[in-house]
Amino acid sequence: MTVANLKDVVKRFGNVQALDHVSFDIQEGEVLGLLGPNGAGKTTAIRALAGLIGADSGEIILLGEKQDVNNIRLKQHMGLVTQEVTVFEELSAEENLRFFGGLYGVKGDTLHQRVKETLEFVGLSEHAKKAPGKFSGGMQRRLNIACALVHSPKFLIMDEPTVGIDPQSRSYILESVKRLTTQGTTVLYTSHYMEEVQAIADRIVIMDLGRVIASGTLDELIGRIQHEETIRITVTNPTATLLESFRAIQGVKTVIQKGADYAIVSGAGSGNLNRVLEVAQQNGGVSNISADKPTLEDVFLTLTGKKLRDEETNS
Numbered sequence: 067m068t069v070a071n072l073k074d075v076v077k078r079f080g081n082v083q084a085l086d087h088v089s090f091d092i093q094e095g096e097v098l099g100l101l102g103p104n105g106a107g108k109t110t111a112i113r114a115l116a117g118l119i120g121a122d123s124g125e126i127i128l129l130g131e132k133q134d135v136n137n138i139r140l141k142q143h144m145g146l147v148t149q150e151v152t153v154f155e156e157l158s159a160e161e162n163l164r165f166f167g168g169l170y171g172v173k174g175d176t177l178h179q180r181v182k183e184t185l186e187f188v189g190l191s192e193h194a195k196k197a198p199g200k201f202s203g204g205m206q207r208r209l210n211i212a213c214a215l216v217h218s219p220k221f222l223i224m225d226e227p228t229v230g231i232d233p234q235s236r237s238y239i240l241e242s243v244k245r246l247t248t249q250g251t252t253v254l255y256t257s258h259y260m261e262e263v264q265a266i267a268d269r270i271v272i273m274d275l276g277r278v279i280a281s282g283t284l285d286e287l288i289g290r291i292q293h294e295e296t297i298r299i300t301v302t303n304p305t306a307t308l309l310e311s312f313r314a315i316q317g318v319k320t321v322i323q324k325g326a327d328y329a330i331v332s333g334a335g336s337g338n339l340n341r342v343l344e345v346a347q348q349n350g351g352v353s354n355i356s357a358d359k360p361t362l363e364d365v366f367l368t369l370t371g372k373k374l375r376d377e378e379t380n381s
């Protein structure tokens with residue numbers, strides 16, 4: 067089932083075309099990774115999808131209904147984790163959750179139960195009575211996520227939920243996104259960290275300058291770019307025959323030998339790792355092997371001619 071569908075959505079802010087005929091869909095139970103550099107239009111796409119802003123043209127269908135700023139009913143079925151943390155610093159974690167749950171009409175025992183479950187889900191049960199003003203950045207982000215989940219939405223939108231947090235909180239969040247989908251929640255996960263998207267997304271939409279420049283599974287996206295694959299292998303028995311056997315493998319373009327080390331360059335998408343390993347093992351054995359595979363960064367670089375992001379500084 068299609069959970070959300072953006073069709074040809076256009077949004078302008080003055081001279082800036084934030085969304086330039088954007089189309090993509092999200093299927094039930096999947097994590098759709100929305101990847102793009104600063105200013106690509108990710109947050110604008112999310113705000114339109116969530117019905118927080120209207121589009122200039124195009125159409126957004128969410129859970130079978132037309133999304134628009136006045137559609138309150140649809141908002142009850144979705145959760146939105148905003149890019150900036152939006153919790154009340156002076157209320158305790160638990161009170162924040164009771165507040166947001168209440169806004170969505172969750173009450174009584176159900177609310178009590180949901181507050182408990184969501185705190186547990188994000189690993190903050192022990193901090194239920196504490197105010198988030200004293201939390202670390204990672205804990206605040208986790209509470210921010212909990213606030214979007216307390217009403218058990220079918221569809222969760224997360225706008226860069228891991229920016230500037232410690233590695234433990236980051237892996238905790240990524241892991242909980244996976245757990246959510248096993249419980250049947252559909253997730254739109256936005257990030258400019260390609261490693262995260264590569265790790266958790268079932269399908270990926272890449273945006274740049276307001277446009278969708280590519281979409282598909284990781285394998286599909288990587289398959290689209292022409293990229294050579296280099297396998298480096300160290301063998302226990304380097305012989306001239308082995309060199310010839312490597313050269314004879316289908317798709318292999320070049321083999322460079324230095325003592326027991328061989329660098330084997332294959333054409334795009336040849337997937338020769340197993341074949342190389344097999345040939346080397348028949349010839350005596352392998353002491354080391356590695357492969358340089360193309361990444362989403364290479365996909366982005368090939369499609370746009372620029373890097374997805376500047377080198378990360380800290381955090």
Ligand SMILES: Nc1ncnc2c1ncn2[C@@H]1O[C@H](COP(=O)(O)OP(=O)(O)OP(=O)(O)O)[C@@H](O)[C@H]1O
Nearest residue numbers: 079082084102103104105106107108109110111258
């Ligand atoms: N309310 C607004 N008024 C004017 N311009 C805006 C507004 N919101 C977004 N923009 C512009 O639209 C473009 C897309 O912005 P958007 O916030 O959607 O990008 P983003 O992909 O979420 O970027 P980031 O990674 O920095 O969060 C940018 O050029 C931005 O400056």
Ligand SMILES: [Mg+2]
Nearest residue numbers: 108109110149
């Ligand atoms: Mg943004």
